[in-house]
Amino acid sequence: MGFDVALRGLHFGYGSGPDVLRGVSLDVAAGQVAALLGANGVGKTTLTRLIAGLLRPRAGRISVGDWDVATKRPDEMARRVGYAFQHADQQLFARTVRDDVAFGPRSLGLGEAGVAGVLEELGLSAAAGTHPYDLPAPVRKLVTLAGVLAMDPGVLVLDEPTAGFDLAMRDLVVAAIARRAARGTSVLVVSHDLAFVAEVAGRVVVLRDGLIVADESARRLLSHTATLRAMGLRPPPAAAVGLALNLAGEPVRVAEVVERLRGVRWTPAP
Amino acid sequence: MSVIRLERAVFRYAGRPEPALTVERLDVARGELVAVTGPIGSGCSTLLLVASGYAPSITGGTLEGERRIEARRPALVFATPWTQLTGIAHTVLAEVAFGPASDGLPREQVLAAAHAALERLGAHHLASRDPALLSGGELQRVVVAAALAQQPDLLVLDDPAAELDPEAADRLYDLLGDLAREGRTVLVATPDVARAAHVATRALVLERGRIVADGVPASVLSETDVARIARAAGCPGPLPLDVAALVARVAEAG
Amino acid sequence: MIGYVAGRSWLHRAHPYTPLALAAAVLLLSFAFHTPVPVWLMVAAALIMALATGTIREVLGPALLLATPTWLVLLVLHGLLGEPPKAPFGPFLLSEPGVARALVLGGRIGAIVIAFLAALATVSPARLVDGMTARGIPFGPIFLLVSTLTFLPRTRERAARILEAQQARGLRIGGSPLARFRALVPLVLPLVLGALAEVDEQVLALETRGATSGVRRTPLDPPADPAGQRVLRLGLVVVVVVAWAARLTNRI
Numbered sequence: 001m002g003f004d005v006a007l008r009g010l011h012f013g014y015g016s017g018p019d020v021l022r023g024v025s026l027d028v029a030a031g032q033v034a035a036l037l038g039a040n041g042v043g044k045t046t047l048t049r050l051i052a053g054l055l056r057p058r059a060g061r062i063s064v065g066d067w068d069v070a071t072k073r074p075d076e077m078a079r080r081v082g083y084a085f086q087h088a089d090q091q092l093f094a095r096t097v098r099d100d101v102a103f104g105p106r107s108l109g110l111g112e113a114g115v116a117g118v119l120e121e122l123g124l125s126a127a128a129g130t131h132p133y134d135l136p137a138p139v140r141k142l143v144t145l146a147g148v149l150a151m152d153p154g155v156l157v158l159d160e161p162t163a164g165f166d167l168a169m170r171d172l173v174v175a176a177i178a179r180r181a182a183r184g185t186s187v188l189v190v191s192h193d194l195a196f197v198a199e200v201a202g203r204v205v206v207l208r209d210g211l212i213v214a215d216e217s218a219r220r221l222l223s224h225t226a227t228l229r230a231m232g233l234r235p236p237p238a239a240a241v242g243l244a245l246n247l248a249g250e251p252v253r254v255a256e257v258v259e260r261l262r263g264v265r266w267t268p269a270p
Numbered sequence: 271m272s273v274i275r276l277e278r279a280v281f282r283y284a285g286r287p288e289p290a291l292t293v294e295r296l297d298v299a300r301g302e303l304v305a306v307t308g309p310i311g312s313g314c315s316t317l318l319l320v321a322s323g324y325a326p327s328i329t330g331g332t333l334e335g336e337r338r339i340e341a342r343r344p345a346l347v348f349a350t351p352w353t354q355l356t357g358i359a360h361t362v363l364a365e366v367a368f369g370p371a372s373d374g375l376p377r378e379q380v381l382a383a384a385h386a387a388l389e390r391l392g393a394h395h396l397a398s399r400d401p402a403l404l405s406g407g408e409l410q411r412v413v414v415a416a417a418l419a420q421q422p423d424l425l426v427l428d429d430p431a432a433e434l435d436p437e438a439a440d441r442l443y444d445l446l447g448d449l450a451r452e453g454r455t456v457l458v459a460t461p462d463v464a465r466a467a468h469v470a471t472r473a474l475v476l477e478r479g480r481i482v483a484d485g486v487p488a489s490v491l492s493e494t495d496v497a498r499i500a501r502a503a504g505c506p507g508p509l510p511l512d513v514a515a516l517v518a519r520v521a522e523a524g
Numbered sequence: 525m526i527g528y529v530a531g532r533s534w535l536h537r538a539h540p541y542t543p544l545a546l547a548a549a550v551l552l553l554s555f556a557f558h559t560p561v562p563v564w565l566m567v568a569a570a571l572i573m574a575l576a577t578g579t580i581r582e583v584l585g586p587a588l589l590l591a592t593p594t595w596l597v598l599l600v601l602h603g604l605l606g607e608p609p610k611a612p613f614g615p616f617l618l619s620e621p622g623v624a625r626a627l628v629l630g631g632r633i634g635a636i637v638i639a640f641l642a643a644l645a646t647v648s649p650a651r652l653v654d655g656m657t658a659r660g661i662p663f664g665p666i667f668l669l670v671s672t673l674t675f676l677p678r679t680r681e682r683a684a685r686i687l688e689a690q691q692a693r694g695l696r697i698g699g700s701p702l703a704r705f706r707a708l709v710p711l712v713l714p715l716v717l718g719a720l721a722e723v724d725e726q727v728l729a730l731e732t733r734g735a736t737s738g739v740r741r742t743p744l745d746p747p748a749d750p751a752g753q754r755v756l757r758l759g760l761v762v763v764v765v766v767a768w769a770a771r772l773t774n775r776i
Contacts, residue, residue, distance in 0.1 A: 039435075040405070040407055040435050041405065052692055054688050054691070054692065073691075073696075074688070074691035074692055075691045075692075075694050075695055075696045075697070077692075078691070078692055078693055078694040079694070081692075083692045085689055085692070086406075087406075089714070089718050089721070090682075090685045090686050090688075090689040090714060090718065091686070091689040091690065091693065091714060092714055092717065092718075093709070093710050093713035093714040093717060094713075103693060103710065104693040104694055107693055107694030107695050107696070108694040133717055133721050135311075136310050136311050136315065137349060137350065138310045138461070139310060139311065147693060148693075151693070151694065163432055163433075164349060164429055164432045164461065165310070165461060166309055166310050166461035166493065167461075167463075167493050167494075167495070167498070168309060169310060169461075192435050192436055194436075195495050232435050232436065232437035232438075233435075233436055233437075234436060236495070237464070237494070237495035237496050237499070237512075237513065238495060238499060240513045241496065241499060241513055241516055241517075244513050244514075244516075244517045245517060245520060254495065254498060254499055254502070255502075257499050257503075258499055258502040258503045261499070261503035261520070262503065262504075264503060264504070264505075264520055264523045265523050265524070266503075266504060266505045266506055266519065266523050267519075267522050267523055268506050269506070269507070269508050269519065322732075324728060324731065324732065328727065328728050328731050329728065343732065343734060344732065345732060345733075346728065346729065346732040348725060348729070350725065352722075353722045353725035353726050353729065354725065354726070354729035355726075355729075356667075356729075356730060356733065356735070357667060357670060357671055357674075357726070358649075358653045358663075358666055358667055358670045359650075359653075360648070360649060360650035360653075361650070363744075364650070364744055364745075367744055368733050368734075368735075369733045369734055370742070371657075371741050371742040371743075371744060372663070372733060372734030372735060372737045372739065372741055373734060373737065373739060373742075374737075374739040374740050374741065374742055375742060376742065377742055377743070377744065380742050380744065381744065402678075416733065417732075420733070420734070
């Protein structure tokens, strides 16, 4: 169902400028969810666009399954890679949410059978007949994510998928990603919403100065205050609770921390 | 003394019969930093527009009931900075100076206000850059600086940190706290309840266009990750909203 | 490339009204004259303007692109189908008065296009804004003008992002004419809808920043307007008035 994504020695720069990516190599296996972290402007979005075939590297190779991305057009890559842009509004055009979500599957000749299910999954069924521009901006972003999921790609590349979302919407995205990863989809997420990253990613990769400088389990990295601070980040709330209370096992997910707190005999607040 | 007063206010957008906002009574005093929270679509943005006087005058629609706003030209900041550019400024400084320049103030005063605002946002290094070429995060700081340069009595912000990385977001909310302490009135709507709770003096919770809770953040808010952890672990209300509060509750539990 | 091209020529550094006045003068004068020679002198003047500002390369291409189809149509309409006397020109029989007419009309278009492109290339929107603000022109007209000037680059940028987004959803660019036509919808609609939605927000933002305050806005960096340039612009007005007076009294 999913595809292994392999990046080898990627070099990329804009125009005639210096290399932004200076030899990036990375593997994301089918069924894995990896989060890409790094300071602002380091090249995370650039890397995701290279994988989707929207940019061509100066050197190096990207493969998605048995496809060499350099040999494919972006619309061909859409068959395997579902790319969710950071700013959603550049895609919306249909008269209803349902029509817009159906656009991707229709373009790929996949039929619209899966659209209703995806709308349901992301809590958009009630809004299915609404004009996207009549919805608040975060909901429009959810609509474009639905459009990507409806194409049922073997690889998901998501750029800040939860920006502007409330907790309920974030939960929906976490569940949708988990479901697909379980089916073998490979997922690469760029996000500085570490609470989201903790819930969804098993692995965290850090980009700095054009290179991958860390590639570790989410558990270890999201509890590592010093590394996170170097990127202007902090441990996510669950991990922060774990660190503050010295909980065993470096819990980074809400459920893990709740489990560790089971024995607490709470007293009412003062 | 109220800076904003709403009484029996009902607002409807043009062409829609159902009210987008129904407020029995809302009084906001000078120097308050009010966090406006609720599920996306619950009317938080609408409340900001009505409370700042720009709905229905600019947005269209109808407003029934009473509204009084004691603030000269409230400053408004939304989540999408690129739609808030004037379109005629080719440097960040000119963009930020637009508000004071619109008041016809002397040139030195206009520039001073613009420089000061950029400094406060830590964006002074962007002064000669073209706004059209900035990143989302840089732009958002510029837009907040532009609002600040107007020296507003009332500052209304809708998810102002949406484009910012966590560190910059923290600094922005800290700045809002400073502004409130300086005597300005600040309303901020955001799904980032944890950050808002950290600096707000008061919180409103909206549901389907109505205010369902109004009070001190600690007693009224519950949509933060830490609060969820506490609730799921069986902690009784009011729930701790941040790590420090949770640690304290655990310590009390022994 | 239609738009501002940075440079250090005298016209670049002049008050923004000056290049615009020159272009307007070329336009008005080319309509005052109605025989080929003086009209094509206006074309030469426009070319000199472009050369003097160092923007000839950026201007000539688009100018020819815009003017050539019209020139061809004019030549056919007036040259081939015009009145006698006719003279042979290669395999064609061209009408003499018709060719003269085509040269006049074509020359006007050429002069106007080149002069205005050259003016657009030398007037930076920023300085134009400052110049207009310093003259007390309210925000509304300034905004309209600058939006028009910057419309193409902004739209191109937006269109590129939309193209990318739709390709990432499987939209194939190319193929049969029908396929290409249908591909326009998901490209053009987000452009229009996005622009409209943004206008709503922008109007609100501008209102909150005092754009419609009615108070005379403070210019931040008013461009210098030395007496020499004001005299030049006045002189252009005089020349245009004299030319038109002569034209209307049939002296030219």
